[in-house]
Amino acid sequence: MRGDAVRRLLLTAPAARPGNLARLRLRGIRVRGELDLADAAVATAVRLRDCVFDTAPRLDGARFEALQLTGCELPGLHAHAASTAREFELEQCTVNGTVDLRSMTVGTLLSLRDTVVRPAPGDRGHGRDADARTVLVAKQRGLRPTLPRPGRLWSVLQDVTVGFGYRPLRAVGLLVALIAAGTTLFALRHPDPVGDGPHPPFQPAIYTLDLLLPLVDLGQERHYGPAGAMQWVAVVLIGTGWLLATTVAAGAVRVLRRT
Known part of the structure; x- marks a missing residue:
């Protein structure tokens, strides 16, 4: 026809x-x-x-x-x-x-x-x-x-962070923004040294990365501990790091299955 x-x-x-x-x-x-x-x-x-x-x-x-x-x-x-x-x-x-x-x-x-x-x-x-x-x-x-309600929430998170794996540069942009924010905050309010013994010089950017990256030890987080409101900043960075890593992994698996 x-x-x-x-x-x-x-x-x-x-x-x-x-x-x-x-x-x-x-x-x-x-x-x-x-x-x-x-x-x-x-x-x-x-x-x-x-x-x-x-x-x-x-x-x-x-x-x-x-x-x-x-x-x-x-x-x-x-x-x-x-x-x-x-x-x-x-x-x-x-x-x-x-x-x-x-x-x-x-x-x-x-x-x-x-x-x-x-x-x-x-x-x-x-x-x-x-x-x-x-x-x-x-x-x-x-x-x-x-999807059920938890699945809809997970879908929104993957959409916003990595575009379901098809827009990975979003994750890079979010990571850069978090590093910049954390570096600025910890440069203004240094965390206190933890324990006795020598401590490496405090570096706000490396400390922020140590909080953000799961299963990675850059030697800063275990030597310094935030106090007061900065504890909540650290908790947010750690949680966001795990969430970002999980959504990136899920998106990567989806793309690899397609290919």
Whole structure:
């Protein structure tokens, strides 16, 4: 079935009966040629199941009532600034190319469950890996409402710190900020030496790193102990260090499983 024929079906579908929602379902078809719905208004809820696209659908700026693609194969998907009044579901699909969902607005449910995105070889090194990472992060966010409360909290922490493993530079930025804050505070209020015997010269930056990095002994934490309010600063740095290390490890495992 040609892409322009599918376009006509979507744009000229009969109106629904009062009180009902118009729906258009297509199953098992091969769409030849480009399906171009850029800036179009599709008044029906669209569901495409087990369809194969020869060309990446162009949905930039399109407005849908609802859009569901299930079990489809696509060489890409362009939906920049598209919107749905209700759900947008891209489930169990295989996408061998760029997926662009930037600035997309979804009215109710966003689901990317079990969809696999494989950037085309020519996309690497041209900024399109970032598009794929954006989709993978959105997929994890879409799974969040299905998790129990502790799982939702853990999902938020991984999202904020490392982007579920797909944005590791966030962790680097957070670590640098914590080191800077700790160094400044401990430079202003030195902790007291602990125990007898010689002590190495106190170094605020190394001391902060010693608190932040789990299972690493830089020789400062065991020789100096904070007092008063600075004890709480140390507790926060230690806890944040463990949390950051755990989320980085979980994100790394997720990425390695994909590769």
